[in-house]
Amino acid sequence: MSTQTPVRGHYASEDPLWVKVVVVTLVALFLTLLLILPLVTVFSEALKRGVGPALEALGTYDAVSAIKLTLTAAAIAVPLNAVFGVCAAWAIAKHEFPGKSILISLIDLPFSVSPVVAGLIYVLVFGAQGWFGEFLLEHDWRIIFALPGIVLATIFVTFPFVARELIPLMQAQGAAEEEAAVSMGAGGLTTFWRVTAPNIRLGLLYGVLLCNARAMGEFGAVSVVSGHIRGLTDTMPLHVEILYNEYDFVGAFAVAGLLCLLALLTLVAKTVLEMLHPGVKTRSAH
Amino acid sequence: MTDLTISIQDLSKKFGRYPALNGVSLDIAPGELLALLGPSGSGKTTLLRSIAGLEFPDQGKVLFDGEDVTFASAAARRVGFVFQQYALFAHMTVAKNIAFGLDVRKGADKPPKAAIEARVEELLKLVELDGLGKRFPSQLSGGQRQRVALSRALAVGPRVLLLDEPFGALDATVRKSLRKELRRIHDATGVTTIFVTHDQEEALELADRVAILNLGEIEQVGTPHEVYDSPASAFVCGFVGEANRFEGAVTKGRFTAGSITLAAKGVADGPASAFVRPHDLHPAKDGLAVKVSRIVLQGPLAKLDGHTADGRHVEAAFARDGVEGFNPGMTVKLAVQKAHIYPPT
């Protein structure tokens, strides 16, 4: 660690080469064990008996309906989340009001609630023994063990995604451009669409991307409200569990592989976005 | 061209517990170029934003031609506002930025496309940016951005032009040339103009009248000449222009601070501060004895730094040939031509 004899081009804020090599090697080893090997496992298990059986597993009726259900739930939850995120960020970043920091903490709350608890709360509210249980039974409306419950649980676990992305971004941008637009006579919607929206486009896309990955991949919360009815209320991650527990490893890993590809696609899109627009990556993790 | 009279009546505004404006009243004449001058935190920007409709007071009124607009929207007031950091729309071209205010109008109010384009061209010419309409703000220099912001604010034909520290983000040379530009544009358009600045030189050079704010209150309003020569308070005297400040006391019409004595007609007995501008000190046979520590030649002026016998720092400035024969270390006599003496506030 000593820098007694300064080498040319060696800055005070730079680590010696041997430190760099050791640290990078350690990190690479750690990440290989923790992240890369599981990733490789998924594809190697899925393709253990070749491409055919894997594709076959994806083509079964149950798998296809699981894929459809996952896409449907995400298609409802993600846009709603985006609308919420934009509204919350507009109120919080462009205006001053008391209790703002409490509101921000409350929006973040779903991140610190166990997914299982997230599912549980809807069972307690809409389940057969729940607050609205009898009312729902009388009208034959199904929320728990049906699509609405799955959508609600998905919205809960992804709730803060877009808002968390947009609030710091819009706070950093300040309100001057909106004030300029308003002072020139622009109304609220005009100001949003013509001045704010172009500035937050990429941040919104980034938030939606992460939100979508979580929405399609959610397991714990959805598992509690789904009822695991094959071909009806099984999402892709739940289908993975069922196949795995039935020792259909090729099938389980084939569906898992599809989810994995989705995750990798998300990461690539995210990296591209960050390269296009370095400011899009906000300060804190999710 | 415009004949808007603005009247500010007893305006107060607090941010949390911090009072930004405290009972401010001010009348602005049609066609006037007024500077709001003060240190940071004096409330000058809050006052400007209250006139614009970007901030709303807790108390008091803003009248445009006698009509109460205190809580009217910025749009309804038809003001032009130039932001400190310009707030140009980064994703729009210069021309689109300038056209914005006309473009967002609806129905019959919206001028035809050709008229908007003509107006943009006219404004670009006014601020000497002809031909740059297709550029994006990021492709312009700071001074050019400022001109775009100015013409964008003018595009809607505002009843009053409001500028928040318009030259704050620019370097010294650009500041000076843009200052002249603003005066020229004001004279050409005749629009009532109010700008905020913390730079007293800028305020004195540019404005018809200067309103000096301190801690949310107006200390003095007057022409540059008035506020410089007859400052109404110790704060104004210290803030506008340079001055030597001596702390002492007044007894029977005479101010004394150690070896310094000055005439103080009409000032009540008691502790007081005396301000003497450097150029109000002249070499003389009889006067304040000052030991010279340094002499600096600045163009046509000579600036002298020194101390009185009891250690008070004194700065004097006079014509260059006045210091002939003066050397550091020697003691010279300086006569006080004019002093401003204020009781403590």
Place this chain on the structure above:
Amino acid sequence: MTVQTADRRGSASGAAARTSRHRSSWRRRRSAIPGFGLTLGVTMALLSLIVLIPLTAVAIKAASLSPADFARVAFSERAMLAYRLSFGAAFVAAIINGVFGLLTAWVLARYKFPGKAFIDGLVDLPFALPTAVAGIALASLYAPNGWLGAPLAKIGVTAAYNPLGVVIALTFIGLPFVVRTVEPVIAHLAADVEEASASLGASRLSTLMRVILPALAPAWLTGFALAFARGIGEYGSVIFIAGNKPYISEIAPLLIVIQLEQFEHAGAAAIALVMLVASFVLLLAINGIQAWARRFQA
């Protein structure tokens, strides 16, 4: 503050409004930018309907139990061991991430090396990968016949179906929290601070110990707490590798699921309440750390 003054002044401006031509423009305003009422309204409505009100169901349902019944369910030996595993494994995993996450963040923020962009993207994998996928992948990797499980079994270490498996899964889940919280702080740590330290005669090691690490402490603690909080509640990635043996490798969220499967909703709510309280305490701690850190960053 603004609200109070607004209320106080409301009647005065209201009276004036009646005399004005522009009645609508007379309404007491708070902000020049429109849409505040609408957007705050939508925000509050969705937050209340989807998050806050349903969450109260946990407390209400748990309250339907007598204190003795509550304690019997929420603090049974099996439940206590499950909390111990969930909290303990999350803590150990957060420590591991604290060390390796800090190193990873340092490497990403400071070094240039081939494959850096790949590592940078990879770090977010636990955010993007569905937890069930991570769960089955880790389970087969660390199973006694798995690629890593087999060599570990030879040296007598049972990873999967054991508390160690829970730690592995939670380490996977928590990594990005530490990296992504600490990395920007390292990147913004001005080089001149280190240069100043060096110019004052400090060695690289003492610069690290006395200048760099203290500056990173608030972010590191935040990342640690976030990873810890996520680990406590984690379910999907854990249940496959944990083996779920009662009293040994059963996590707290799983107990909730078991109670639910037996239609013991009140029991499920009781355990959930304990976990929620723990989460809120942690959330407060995280906010406290961030408020404390802001004092240095102003």
